[in-house]
Amino acid sequence: MGSTPLLTEGGRPGATMGPGTDAAPRHPALVSGAPAPETPPETPPYRSIFAHAPLAMAVISPRGTVVSANETLGTLLGVTPEGLVGRAAADLVDLAADGRTWSAYREVLAGDRSRLRCTRRLRRPDGQALWAQVTVAPLDGDAPGLLLSVADISARRELQARLRHLQLHDPVTLLPNRALFFEQLTAALDPEADAYGGTGRVGLCYLDLDGFKAVNDTLGHRVGDRLLTAVAERLTRCAEEAWQSRAGAPLVARLGGDEFALLVRDSTGTDQLADLAESVLDALQEPFDLSDRRLSVTASVGVVERRVTGTTPTALMQAADTTLYWAKADGRARWTLFDPERNAHRMTRQALAATLRPAIERGEFALEYQPLVGMADGRLRGVEALVRWNHPQFGVLTPNRFIALAEEDGAIVPLGRWVLRTACLQARRWQLDHPGEPPIFVSVNVAVRQVWDSDLVADVARTLEETGLAPELLQLELTESALMGSAGRPIQALRALSGMGVHIAIDDFGTGYSNLAYLSRLPVSVLKLDGSFVRGFQYDSRGGGREAESSPADEVIVEAMVQLAHRLGLSVTAECVETSDQAARLRRIGCDTGQGWLYSRPVAPGRISDLLAQAAVGKP
Numbered sequence: 001m002g003s004t005p006l007l008t009e010g011g012r013p014g015a016t017m018g019p020g021t022d023a024a025p026r027h028p029a030l031v032s033g034a035p036a037p038e039t040p041p042e043t044p045p046y047r048s049i050f051a052h053a054p055l056a057m058a059v060i061s062p063r064g065t066v067v068s069a070n071e072t073l074g075t076l077l078g079v080t081p082e083g084l085v086g087r088a089a090a091d092l093v094d095l096a097a098d099g100r101t102w103s104a105y106r107e108v109l110a111g112d113r114s115r116l117r118c119t120r121r122l123r124r125p126d127g128q129a130l131w132a133q134v135t136v137a138p139l140d141g142d143a144p145g146l147l148l149s150v151a152d153i154s155a156r157r158e159l160q161a162r163l164r165h166l167q168l169h170d171p172v173t174l175l176p177n178r179a180l181f182f183e184q185l186t187a188a189l190d191p192e193a194d195a196y197g198g199t200g201r202v203g204l205c206y207l208d209l210d211g212f213k214a215v216n217d218t219l220g221h222r223v224g225d226r227l228l229t230a231v232a233e234r235l236t237r238c239a240e241e242a243w244q245s246r247a248g249a250p251l252v253a254r255l256g257g258d259e260f261a262l263l264v265r266d267s268t269g270t271d272q273l274a275d276l277a278e279s280v281l282d283a284l285q286e287p288f289d290l291s292d293r294r295l296s297v298t299a300s301v302g303v304v305e306r307r308v309t310g311t312t313p314t315a316l317m318q319a320a321d322t323t324l325y326w327a328k329a330d331g332r333a334r335w336t337l338f339d340p341e342r343n344a345h346r347m348t349r350q351a352l353a354a355t356l357r358p359a360i361e362r363g364e365f366a367l368e369y370q371p372l373v374g375m376a377d378g379r380l381r382g383v384e385a386l387v388r389w390n391h392p393q394f395g396v397l398t399p400n401r402f403i404a405l406a407e408e409d410g411a412i413v414p415l416g417r418w419v420l421r422t423a424c425l426q427a428r429r430w431q432l433d434h435p436g437e438p439p440i441f442v443s444v445n446v447a448v449r450q451v452w453d454s455d456l457v458a459d460v461a462r463t464l465e466e467t468g469l470a471p472e473l474l475q476l477e478l479t480e481s482a483l484m485g486s487a488g489r490p491i492q493a494l495r496a497l498s499g500m501g502v503h504i505a506i507d508d509f510g511t512g513y514s515n516l517a518y519l520s521r522l523p524v525s526v527l528k529l530d531g532s533f534v535r536g537f538q539y540d541s542r543g544g545g546r547e548a549e550s551s552p553a554d555e556v557i558v559e560a561m562v563q564l565a566h567r568l569g570l571s572v573t574a575e576c577v578e579t580s581d582q583a584a585r586l587r588r589i590g591c592d593t594g595q596g597w598l599y600s601r602p603v604a605p606g607r608i609s610d611l612l613a614q615a616a617v618g619k620p
């Protein structure tokens with residue numbers, strides 16, 4: 001075929017492209033939009049367009065040999081365009097590399113398929129690799145032959161790869177993130193992976209640093225981040241060393257916060273995972289030197305190892321989560337192996353829900369009381385009643401485990417009645433036992449369902465009457481979201497309660513709509529600022545960096561809220577006051593009362609009696 005030109009003058013395909021092509025139109029793609037010249041010029045414009053087009057192209061014969069190539073393709077492959085003529089197109093762009101592409105290519109050549117498009121990794125003459133999108137499609141019209149085009153998509157591929165990398169990695173530790181971990185876990189659990197000679201098993205070490213929150217809270221996020229990065233490095237080293245350059249080292253990922261996972265594909269059994277967990281704990285033993293600080297951390301590790309068949313990512317993660325929880329409960333700084341028997345005893349939501357109502361009758365609930373303290377003078381003003389469930393099987397359960405359940409099935413109504421009565425009785429008891437002290441009020445949490453499903457007003461009125469507690473010594477806490485938009489019954493109930501002299505507090509204020517103007521129209525007298533605001537105070541504003549940024553902003557917001565609340569006639573209680581620094585700031589801002597571990601954890605009623613007795617002794 002030699003150096004047959006791509007197209008003969010007048011736009012007809014070259015002689016080698018077969019007979020009977022005289023009437024074939026010009027390649028429309030190359031002339032599209034160009035009005036046909038009345039007399040064909042010496043060198044038709046499409047020919048030069050083809051020759052100099054930035055897209056690498058060649059016309060190939062139905063047998064797959066290059067009939068003509070343009071400069072860009074020549075440059076791409078390091079051969080002159082003429083030098084490409086007569087060569088097999090498939091060799092130039094590696095179309096035989098995989099069976100599917102090869103047969104699709106054969107079909108396009110034979111006219112049985114309209115087009116082939118594939119991506120190929122090619123090599124430039126200087127050795128540099130590139131990603132190419134190769135397209136083979138018949139020339140339009142009746143012209144025999146096909147057009148091969150090769151687009152360099154390296155830049156796009158690289159960008160895609162970079163984006164994917166960003167999406168799948170944690171920016172702090174540079175480890176694979178949760179998304180990539182789950183992608184890999186799902187792949188590892190593909191039962192077909194078995195077919196490739198794997199062990200058909202999978203293992204997971206799920207790890208959580210003990211006390212990391214304290215590091216973050218006391219030393220700031222920057223130190224926390226540095227610690228996480230250092231931990232990530234040790235875990236990676238540990239995984240590599242354990243596998244000693246054998247293929248299939250565990251995937252180390254950061255699942256979020258201070259949680260990491262080591263995923264062992266094709267694990268060989270629990271021993272292997274136990275060894276890995278052991279070496280992880282070892283690796284973290286040595287203290288961390290972070291610029292000017294030396295920190296020691298421990299970790300708790302949940303270990304699960306099982307057959308791939310019959311396991312799902314969710315089931316495996318649940319097992320790992322439960323096991324990690326055991327490791328923590330067993331005293332931290334340890335690894336624990338998943339134990340199906342222990343798991344069987346794990347409380348289920350259903351088990352709890354089913355036993356809620358009888359538990360009220362059996363007297364399994366108890367109240368603890370947490371002091372509410374005047375910010376200005378540190379005096380005990382009142383207490384919040386917090387319910388606990390002394391479960392015969394599962395031990396003491398905090399309300400987060402069962403209040404939502406009780407709300408769902410309506411058991412909150414009898415439970416709430418019991419709480420109200422017990423708290424009012426207790427408050428009256430303290431008052432009678434400590435007549436020399438100003439009486440303290442009791443604050444009782446009320447779920448919105450109690451307002452809808454029972455006659456709360458009547459319940460409160462009866463309880464106050466029976467216990468003899470003055471209405472002013474009872475405060476009811478409702479969340480903002482419970483009240484928002486509920487124009488009818490709850491608002492009427494609040495008005496009636498407020499009319500009786502009972503105080504209404506908005507609990508966890510700031511987590512919902514934070515609509516002070518709306519709330520001020522309700523008979524509300526106290527705002528309880530959610531703990532998340534106070535937590536924003538934990539940083540020293542002189543510390544520099546990220547800590548400095550978060551602190552003043554929060555302080556400004558809280559200060560504005562407190563001022564507005566005061567102007568609307570509400571008093572403000574800050575929740576979750578844990579440090580004296582927080583207390584000092586809250587005091588400066590004008591918060592009226594504080595509640596939190598700084599003053600006291602929730603305690604048994606006897607401890608509150610002690611506090612009242614101490615206050616009496618401390619009096620001048």
Ligand code: C2E
Pocket residue numbers: 370385386387398399400403416419445446447477507508531575576577578595596597598602
């Ligand atoms: P809440 O009303 O916001 O109660 C405050 C919660 O914050 C309590 O958790 C308390 O132990 C905790 N807390 C107090 N000080 C601090 C602190 O300084 N730092 C931190 N991190 N936490 C602190 P608890 O007792 O687990 O109660 C959780 C929630 O359960 C309560 O949140 C309340 O919404 C609900 N709840 C408790 N008792 C009852 C009840 O009798 N009835 C209803 N409906 N809900 C209740």
Ligand code: MG
Pocket residue numbers: 384445477507
């Ligand atoms: Mg509360």
Ligand code: MG
Pocket residue numbers: 507508528530575
């Ligand atoms: Mg609260």
